[in-house]
Every structure is written in C-alpha cells, then in structure tokens.
Amino acid sequence: MYAGRGHAALVAEDGQAWDAVLLVRYPSRAAFARMVADPEYQQVTHLRTEALSEAVLQPTSAWG
Structure with a gap:
C-alpha cells in the first residue's frame, strides 16, 4: 500500500475521468x-x- 502527499500535476486536463491508475516508482526525479x-x-x-485518451502525471511524496 502507498499513501503520500500529492503535488501539482505535471500533465493533466480538466475533468479527468479515470478508469485505471498505474503507480510507478523511479529512483529519483532526476x-x-x-x-x-x-x-x-x-x-x-x-x-x-x-x-x-487522457493522462495525468502526478508526482507525490510518501508519508512518513
């Protein structure tokens, strides 16, 4: 499980209607x-x- 704080979306359109979510972890933003x-x-x-048809790129920081 993952919980974290959302940051400003890097890619997103108004009125997103999501039907799936993919969580990906990278070693760093760099x-x-x-x-x-x-x-x-x-x-x-x-x-x-x-x-x-739509995509959101939402950076987060893990709680804790």
Whole structure:
C-alpha cells in the first residue's frame, strides 16, 4: 500500500475521468528527467500518447 502527499500535476486536463491508475516508482526525479530526455525514449513516447485518451502525471511524496 502507498499513501503520500500529492503535488501539482505535471500533465493533466480538466475533468479527468479515470478508469485505471498505474503507480510507478523511479529512483529519483532526476532519473525520471533523464529517462524522458533520452532520444530513444522520445522516439517511442508517441505510442503511449496515442494509446491514451487522457493522462495525468502526478508526482507525490510518501508519508512518513
């Protein structure tokens, strides 16, 4: 189980109607930034975008 404090969404549209949630943990925000800046990642990121009608990227900090 996970509980944490939400931070300002990095990607979100008004009126989100979620039907699924995926929780992913990265070693650090810097590691995530390196991943999304990687040219190989950027070549395939369109597949994720095309597969989703809506997406929210919500950073959190774990309680405790």
